Amino acid sequence: MKIETxxxxxxxxxxMTEAVSSEMCExxxxxxxxxxxxxxxxxxVPYFRRSAYDGYALRSEDTIGASEDAPVVLKVTEALAAGDIPQYEIERGHAARIMTGAAVPEGADAVVMHERTIFTEEEVRLTAPLKPGNIVQIGEDVHSGVRLLNQGKCLGPADIALLAGQGISKVKVYRKPVAAIVSTGSELLSPQQTPEYGKIYDTNPYLLGGYLRxxxxxxxxxxxxxxxxxMLSEVIEKALLHSDIVITTGGVSAGDYDYLPEVIENIGGELLFHRIRLKPGGAMLAARKDGKLxxxxxxxxxxxATGLLCVxxxxIKKLCGASKTDFRRAKARLTExxxxxxPVIRVLKGKSSYQDGMLYFTPLENQRNGSVSSMDDCDLLAIVPGGAGPLEKGTMLEVCFI
Incomplete structure (x- = not known):
């Protein structure tokens, strides 16, 4: 099968990708x-009934008929702060002073806010009847036995809080895959080197490495x-030993010094595809060696960057163990x-904005293949179908959030 898109x-x-191994993580x-x-x-969660307010826990039926002229007076049995264990069941004619978050004693079905009462240390007076309520019931947040989180979920703040709420201090996660980045080209300099005429600084490890992180x-x-x-064969073979995926830059086009297809053959790798119908980024290849891409x-x-993100x-997300491997997609209106x-699929880099509930896509000024600035402030990629002509302002485009 010929791979083109x-x-x-x-x-x-x-x-051809399987998730990496797992490990326990704090x-x-x-x-x-x-x-x-x-x-x-x-x-x-919670696993006991909790008071929603500072006030008094009582039996609502004891307040039937309460009024300004005929207040109900209840005897206070104890005072309960958050973390205290109730010592007394609430019986007829009694109440317990209670703080927000404290365990509600057995027998009580209501909590009245203290500002709606007249109270002393020994008793509390109510001048209006109450309905059951103001109690956070068992399982109101999380029911016991339900699926809390699914395998493959990227853990966010709320997920970690849910785990903490179960008394979990360590969690089984996929280890972070290692990607070896190999830069090819005699024209390249590292940032530590002095500029030389005819040579350029190697920015790809920082750009691609940032997206990988x-x-x-x-x-x-x-x-x-x-x-x-x-030399390239030796470096790639060594990189395969110490990484989960190898990413190379350069050497994939059709020039005299584009050796990567030859190198793949030399190391006994399987070439999966070479060049696809994509602009920019179509000058790319994929291969497999010893089960690694x-x-x-x-x-x-x-x-x-376009090739890495789109293809x-x-x-890479699957390698990480993620259940969702695609981009978040939407429709956006072109601002200019x-x-x-x-003739082939074109990927435009752009910035998002919103107006009156509508998502807008503004192309970045510099869309050139060799431009690092084309990725600066880029948070959307617009996918323009192959064969599309010039795009008018207001055209609706499929976009991917990155």
Missing amino acids: ITEAADLLCS LSEAYGRILAEDVDAVLA RYGVTPVHSGIVLDNPK ILGLSGNPGAA GLPC AFGKSC
């Missing part, structure tokens, strides 16, 4: 991690490799005309 390429990579460190097992609620992957830069097939991206930063990210047509 974003969807075909992404689906193929996902079909709950305090679990934010943003991917849950590796289903979690059911063992405890109801955002989605739960630990990037490791395996260095800059000169345009030498033997090798993703070869363009050396141009803007194109490399590589779904399988885009004058170019394209």
